[in-house]
Amino acid sequence: MMYSFEELKSIFLDYIREQKLTNEPVNLYNPVNYLMELKGKRIRPVACLLVANIFTEDIKKALPIAYSIEMFHNFTLMHDDIMDDADLRRAEPTVHIKYNINTAILSGDLMMIMSYKHILNCCTDLVLKDKLLKLFTDTAIEVCEGQQYDMDFENKKEVSLSDYLLMIKLKTAVLLAGTFKAGALIGGASDKDAAHFYNLGLNLGLAFQIQDDLLDTFGDQDIFGKKIGGDIIQNKKTYLYLKALELADSNQKAKLISLYNDNLMKKDDKIAEVKAIFKDLKIKDHAENLIEELMGNAFEHYHALSVPEEKLKEVKNLMNYLLKRNI
């Protein structure tokens, strides 16, 4: 049978509860439980299960992989939150705030290692396991590279749009790509279908990230759920900003750079002035066009799958769900 996203999420949440760690020392293991149990959308693990379910009815065998991916993702959150000096994660205190920095470093390390442990225990087919481990490892290395580029960009004067696209590919998109591919592989897909799922996830992940940039500036606060303009206040080199710099004439460019160097002006004024430049340059249209192009790529891979379309309903729903948020 084919499960819905909600059904798979519920199966996955049960699995998380079963996996709760009671090992010692508790100061090492409790922060892992804390972060893993925070309410989240669980997009990645459920996407993994959902893709596996296209190729197999036995969804249980995909659970350790889904869990491993969620644990890896949470490991990156635990460490990124230290690096980004973030106090809140999913509206709750981050681990280094609730506990301390050393705990967040060490429990994060443990999560990284445990995500390998779950793959190592996922199946008896050693060829499949080797494939999954290599996929996981290559992806994890890329995620570290993406985080480093992201940190580098904060202090770098000249960041190009292609630098930025490489960064979000590594930091965000490859993990979604790897998730889709891992789900396909554990479900029993051919290497060809697994590769299509990788590229589907990659383009979807890029589109999602560009959309996130767009929503942060042009979104509806009630729907977006965050205060609008946060990226501008933080002088973040987003797609919008970098595209604007690319298209701006020398006056607009100077103005934009000076706004991004001004941390004293009233927040609302800063947001309004930056947005005005974005509007003059039709940055919203450019972003929407890019998102459309990326989703077009994603759907090319979707249509190239050797799978009957009716089995892909939930994947299509997920793709549309991730990109549906109104701006």
Added chain:
Amino acid sequence: MMYSFEELKSIFLDYIREQKLTNEPVNLYNPVNYLMELKGKRIRPVACLLVANIFTEDIKKALPIAYSIEMFHNFTLMHDDIMDDADLRRAEPTVHIKYNINTAILSGDLMMIMSYKHILNCCTDLVLKDKLLKLFTDTAIEVCEGQQYDMDFENKKEVSLSDYLLMIKLKTAVLLAGTFKAGALIGGASDKDAAHFYNLGLNLGLAFQIQDDLLDTFGDQDIFGKKIGGDIIQNKKTYLYLKALELADSNQKAKLISLYNDNLMKKDDKIAEVKAIFKDLKIKDHAENLIEELMGNAFEHYHALSVPEEKLKEVKNLMNYLLKRNI
């Protein structure tokens, strides 16, 4: 042919140079090169090669495993040095001092992942690889547990001797045990011989750590290479201190605890007074007896190996080298 420790070290150092990372972003990869290239004794990787060499002439195939272990060890150093607020490592600035904390977190994460990558690329025998990956993962988890216990003990009032022995087992000894076992496995040893090497390494690692405690207080500064008494000044709950608490009468116990709570008295006086209590309680003898017992265990496993004794010469040399340092 059987290589000597020095020959294997030289082979390993060449391999490190070959593996030097030139990937981007450089801010992520340079700290890895920096730490991996610092002068060190390279005990673990060379021990791995040396044990592999007992079972195979083809030492090359053990290099990725030896390298993986050294990289894992350096990952733990990179993160432990943040947690311990250490400025120097092998007489050079630690990574978080030379670069910054975020870099030390992220490059450490990368090293952890890369140590898996090297195992994944080590061989085509998937059964062997699976065994090595599981050994590596279980060991890595234990090392995290050991580091957490070590941090916990700093703030814990009551630490027992058996707590302490568990901590050093996890923090230090299991990695040496895993190193010996991994070398045996990649060399082609039977599971039985591999298990003996594990236990040999475990006992050797424990003995080494107890000896380290002993040397820190009773060593000859010229031979030990560090200032004597550092553990006492830092109020470290070492074997010596915990054994003394166990054996002390109520007066000695009160005196020892009060000395360990006094951070204002003259360093030399504090060292002398603590040492006087240790001497009254014959702590040095107790430590030496324990080391002897542990080395006895190690040699039981050594003698149980199904390997002609002449092939074990270098292992015996290494065991004696690690424990030879005069006190």
